[in-house]
Amino acid sequence: MKVVPYERIETAPVTTEGSAGCRIRCLIGPDDGAPSFTMRQFEIAPGGNTPKHAHAYEHEVFVLEGAGTVLEAAGEYPVQAGTVVFVAPQEVHQFRNTGAGPLRFLCLIPHPLRGMLGSCVVACGCE
């Protein structure tokens, strides 16, 4: 069993093209023996955003802190602490921080990604 405060897990910059002001923590992943999916936490600085992209795997998101928006092809929606977001495979999506503080959210992905890598972001067993 792994029991750890998230703050103790190191962060890394997200260097994917189109991202700005994003850092990632791999909270639970293949290095822990997780067999099916990976729990990541993103922190976006005020004014920052994740890339606008789509890929073959889903995201399951829970917003922990801050205020922002999530974009899909049909429009843009506000998100804040407690917002649940499901991004289906192949859906265009982008998160933006529109608040004054950090926008922090969990974003889980399946693994192994079985040839679905595409624009998969850094670390967390994606490579």
Place this chain on the structure above:
Amino acid sequence: MKVVPYERIETAPVTTEGSAGCRIRCLIGPDDGAPSFTMRQFEIAPGGNTPKHAHAYEHEVFVLEGAGTVLEAAGEYPVQAGTVVFVAPQEVHQFRNTGAGPLRFLCLIPHPLRGMLGSCVVACGCE
């Protein structure tokens, strides 16, 4: 895309033998088209607990609110908002609320559970 505040998703009591004061919300699951894993949220009332059990599938947990403990075979550890817990397949585990308010946490499981049902809790595509 599904974008919804968690409070709008209905709760159901957890009726698994050995649980006390637990309710569950299925935040993202098969009904949303999620292909790989299910995001559930548990809320345990003060003094309550999840069952002490083990099963063939893992849990990926993030504590959102409250104070409690998680038990494994080797001991018991405190948890609070921001604590990350990975429960490997076949590990004995139990969450207890030791605080004065609700203990609320995300607990994700793989799906379909491919014959691993065992003591799988209510709803969320487990049946």
